[in-house]
Amino acid sequence: MAGIPGLAGGLGFQAEPPNTKAPTIEGQLKIFGLEGVKEATYVPSPRYKNGEEVMRALMEEKYGVGGLSSPAYAQRIRRAGGYQPQVAEQIASHPRSRFPEWTYEAAAAYIDYCVERYGQCPVYFNPMQCNFGAVVHHVDDAFYDQLYVKGYVTDAIRGHFQTWH
Secondary structure, three states: OOOEOOOEOOOOOEEOOOOOOOOOHHHHOOEEEEOOOEEOOOEOOOOOOOHHHHHHHHHHHHHOOOOOOOHHHHHHHHHHOOEOHHHHHHHHHOHHHOOOHHHHHHHHHHHHHHHHHHOOEOOOOOOOOOOOOOOOOOOOHHHHHHHEOOOOOOHHHHOHHHHHO
């Protein structure tokens, strides 16, 4: 991704100079990415100078227009989220679906502490790592039958054990 620009240009991503205050070698490299295309989230960065800025952006992304916890999203959950109507309503209207304001203030303070102490946040890893993984598990049909609308679990999923085990 351009972590070693002179040696491997990769995707041409912008990389920050190594941060020698980082406590691990993995944390010393910070790849920002390509502005407007694929950008990492870290502080300080070209996008976020401090904890307050990154937390304000996160709140806007989560609760602003089109956000996953916005009123419009709650309406989408109620109409087409796959949940049974009473479950969708409980999720969309539950008071704990929005974090209390103090949690954002605490997170911003923690981010600023990390920047002051280690020169960056996150501290221990490159925010634009290229790790790959997969989660493979067996579906609990009863869970989906209880909470989701009929048809959410396909016949192929239901027949997994008979077909593969």
